[in-house]
Each structure stands twice: as structure tokens, then as C-alpha cells.
Amino acid sequence: MVLYASDAFLDFPRYGIKIPSLDSQKVKTVKSLLGHSALSARRNEWLIEGFQETTTMNDLSRVFSPEFAQGFFDDRATQQFIEAYELMRSDGSHNRWAPEEATHPLHELTPSLLLSLAGTWKASQMACDTGFCQYMGGGAHHGHRSFGHGFCPMNDVAVGVARLQSEGVAKRIWVIDTDAHKGDGTAAIFHGDDTVKTMSIHMARGWPLDGTLPSTHPSWIPSDIDVPVESGEEGFYLDRLKDALGMLRQNSTADLAIVLAGADPWEHDGLASTGLLRLTLDQMIQRDRMVYCFLEELGLPSAWLTAGGYGEEVWRIHTEFLKWVLVRRLGLEGRATGSTAEPEELNPPLRAES
Numbered sequence: 001m002v003l004y005a006s007d008a009f010l011d012f013p014r015y016g017i018k019i020p021s022l023d024s025q026k027v028k029t030v031k032s033l034l035g036h037s038a039l040s041a042r043r044n045e046w047l048i049e050g051f052q053e054t055t056t057m058n059d060l061s062r063v064f065s066p067e068f069a070q071g072f073f074d075d076r077a078t079q080q081f082i083e084a085y086e087l088m089r090s091d092g093s094h095n096r097w098a099p100e101e102a103t104h105p106l107h108e109l110t111p112s113l114l115l116s117l118a119g120t121w122k123a124s125q126m127a128c129d130t131g132f133c134q135y136m137g138g139g140a141h142h143g144h145r146s147f148g149h150g151f152c153p154m155n156d157v158a159v160g161v162a163r164l165q166s167e168g169v170a171k172r173i174w175v176i177d178t179d180a181h182k183g184d185g186t187a188a189i190f191h192g193d194d195t196v197k198t199m200s201i202h203m204a205r206g207w208p209l210d211g212t213l214p215s216t217h218p219s220w221i222p223s224d225i226d227v228p229v230e231s232g233e234e235g236f237y238l239d240r241l242k243d244a245l246g247m248l249r250q251n252s253t254a255d256l257a258i259v260l261a262g263a264d265p266w267e268h269d270g271l272a273s274t275g276l277l278r279l280t281l282d283q284m285i286q287r288d289r290m291v292y293c294f295l296e297e298l299g300l301p302s303a304w305l306t307a308g309g310y311g312e313e314v315w316r317i318h319t320e321f322l323k324w325v326l327v328r329r330l331g332l333e334g335r336a337t338g339s340t341a342e343p344e345e346l347n348p349p350l351r352a353e354s
Contacts, residue, residue, distance in 0.1 A: 001127075001130055002322060003133055003134070008115040009026065019310075030136065033047075036327075051122045053122060057073075059121075059159055063145065082097075084153040086149065120139075125169055127301040142155075142208070143155030150207065155189060158189045165195065172253060173254055173258060175199065180274040182209055183260065184220075185219075197248060202277070204230045237279060241291075249294075256303065261304050264309050265277045270314070281320070
């Protein structure tokens with residue numbers, strides 16, 4: 001299944017935020033999938049458009065400090081968003097932010113943020129029922145217990161895990177993070193928690209491991225399995241990922257895996273700071289198929305999140321994976337016809353991003 005909720009997108013231009021994380025990566029992915037003739041004919045079997053649930057203060061209280069969580073509902077919200085999205089430099093100048101172009105104040109981001117957080121929980125719940133679900137959103141793995149940074153105001157993975165466990169949907173959970181950046185917030189939040197095992201394969205020297213954070217900062221807390229990859233070592237990436245998955249299998253068990261399938265390790269990602277890891281399209285395809293087949297072989301339900309991915313072309317990474325997965329899961333291998341045209345040319349249209 002694919003969970004697509006356009007009202008859960010964080011529409012950055014509305015708030016004057018210039019981060020190149022575009023809603024188009026989700027919109028174009030789903031439109032492209034609907035351009036596949038066999039998948040389009042069976043859209044009701046795999047496409048879920050929207051959900052009603054949101055995130056409550058009770059959900060937040062399982063993960064975050066009370067003061068931090070409450071701050072998104074009072075006059076501290078603007079400052080917490082400024083800090084999480086790094087919108088101000090130390091000299092007071094704006095960074096990737098043009099408030100004069102905003103049509104809405106920053107604090108109005110909170111309702112969309114809460115809805116977005118709930119999507120990760122919802123997709124995970126659906127994965128436990130059906131075996132697989134990809135949420136076109138999620139993956140804010142830099143959110144910590146008492147602060148947000150790295151474009152992540154709060155950590156949807158942690159909120160989703162805690163909610164699933166509280167509801168008895170899943171007790172033991174793996175978090176498999178293949179985003180270009182280390183999943184520092186997730187690692188810190190679940191450090192010492194034997195019910196959650198975290199694995200992160202990431203740039204060895206990119207932020208938050210670039211030395212700009214003090215040695216006592218919680219971003220340095222290790223994941224249960226960390227796989228740093230240096231620039232120039234891309235040829236070893238898939239072998240190291242395979243070994244890390246084997247370590248997970250050997251040393252723990254789980255009821256569910258949450259996969260952060262970030263597109264930003266791709267060599268054509270649009271964020272300059274991800275350039276320390278440059279995987280080819282073929283390597284990205286192999287990465288996602290390797291993780292999927294590993295979990296399928298174990299019979300383990302998996303919830304996939306789009307996570308990091310920047311620029312106009314990263315939709316291609318998610319589309320390649322989902323087209324392969326959905327054809328496989330729907331038993332359509334013999335009818336795997338479709339188009340790789342630009343999704344704007346495809347019908348039927350979806351609700352466009354706001």
C-alpha cells in the first residue's frame with residue numbers, strides 16, 4: 001500500500017522557507033505510478049488517499065520533554081521552528097528564509113506537522129495489517145527529546161514507535177535508516193531501549209558528524225548499528241548494508257521494521273551537503289530492493305518513509321522502488337507495462353500540492 005495525504009505536506013514556501021524539500025517528490029511519484037497501466041487499473045488495492053487521525057499531546061508526551069512539546073502550542077512555536085529549520089544565522093540574518101514572502105506565520109505549521117507525524121504511525125499500523133506500506137512523508141530522524149534540528153522539528157519515527165507500542169500493535173521494532181545523514185535523533189531517543197534496534201548507514205563525515213557539534217551533543221550517541229561510508233567508498237556501500245542487515249538478524253528480533261528510504265544518497269540529489277555520498281541510480285535501486293527482500297524473507301512487515309530527498313528529480317528514486325514493489329505484491333509481473341514519462345503528462349491527475 002501507498003499512503004498519500006496531500007494535507008499532511010509541510011508547504012514550506014507558504015511560510016517563506018527556502019529548503020529544497022519539495023512536495024513534488026511525493027506528487028510526481030504517485031502520478032507516475034498511476035501512469036503504469038496495470039497499477040492504475042488496480043489503484044484501489046494499493047493507493048490510500050488521506051487519513052483522519054492526527055497526533056495528540058498524549059502521543060508527544062511519550063517521547064518528548066513536556067516543555068518542548070508544549071512549546072509548539074504556545075508563543076514559543078515560532079522560535080522552535082526557526083531553530084529546527086535553521087532559519088537564522090548567529091549574526092541574526094536569515095538563512096533559507098524570506099519571511100517577507102510568507103503568506104502564513106511560522107507558528108501555523110503546527111497542525112500540519114502533527115498530521116504529518118501521524119502518517120508514520122498510520123503507515124506502520126497498515127504495514128502490520130498488510131505486510132507493507134509506504135508513507136509519502138515522514139523520516140524526521142534528527143528530532144531529539146527536547147529540541148529539533150536538521151530540518152526536523154520533531155521525530156515522527158519515535159512518536160510512531162511509542163504509539164504502536166502503547167497500543168500493543170508491535171512490541172519490538174527495527175528502524176533501518178538509509179538516509180544520507182546519520183539518524184542521530186532516533187539513535188539518541190532509543191539509546192538503551194532493548195525493544196527498538198536502530199541501524200543507520202550514512203555519510204561518514206557529513207552533518208551531524210562534521211565536527212560542528214560539541215562532543216557532548218546527543219547527536220554523537222551511536223545507533224545500535226552504525227555504518228559510516230566515506231566519500232569514494234560508494235563501491236562498498238551495498239556490501240556494508242548487507243552485512244549490517246545480517247547483524248540485525250543475528251542479534252535481535254522484531255515485529256515490524258520502519259525503513260527510512262531517503263533519496264538523498266543519490267548522486268543527483270539537490271542538497272549540496274549530501275554530496276559526500278554519491279550513489280548511482282542502480283545502486284539506489286539495489287539498496288531498496290535488498291532491504292525489501294531481506295524483510296520479506298523474514299516475513300517481517302515493513303513501513304517505508306520517503307525521508308530525505310531534495311530537488312526536482314528525487315521522485316524517480318521512490319517511483320523505481322514502488323513500481324517494482326507494487327507489481328510484485330499485486331502479482332502483476334507478467335503485465336509490468338507502464339510509462340516512465342514525466343508524471344505531469346499522466347492521468348488521472350491527483351490533487352496538486354498547495
